[in-house]
Amino acid sequence: MNLVNSANLRWKRFTGNHHFNYPIDFESALLGARDDGHVDLLYRWAPNSYCHFHRHTAITTSLVLEGELHVVDIDLKTGEETQSKIRRPGDYACKLPGDIHMEKGGPEGPWSSSICLQRTAHLPRL
Secondary structure, three states, X not given: OOOOOOOOOOEEEEEOOXXXXXXXXXXXXXXXXXXXXXXXXXXXXXXXXXXXXXXXXXXXXXXXEEEOEEEEEEOOOOOOEEEEEEEOOOOEEEEOOOOEEEEEEOOOOOOOOEEEEEEEOOOOOO
């Protein structure tokens, strides 16, 4: 399957509202989920838009396929930025559970500002 140009992917769009002071506009597509808790997702962002501020609950790996992914790590106790980086195509990252951050698509668009493959290991059962 071509992950960047597939008409077979089912995208779910997420947007913000007046409760957020930053633009939220991104989509995700489920690529696979296994019985052992591994989940593979594809994400894409509108230009200069974020996904919701979040924390990962499991080991998470990501690979930027297209565009730029801006990542800002946050100290939950102080609310301060601890690190900021721009990931580009081919950049791979592996984060441990508890990683707290913001992610934002780059300035190019529409929807090609960033496409990122993400795998999460052993999601807790809800």
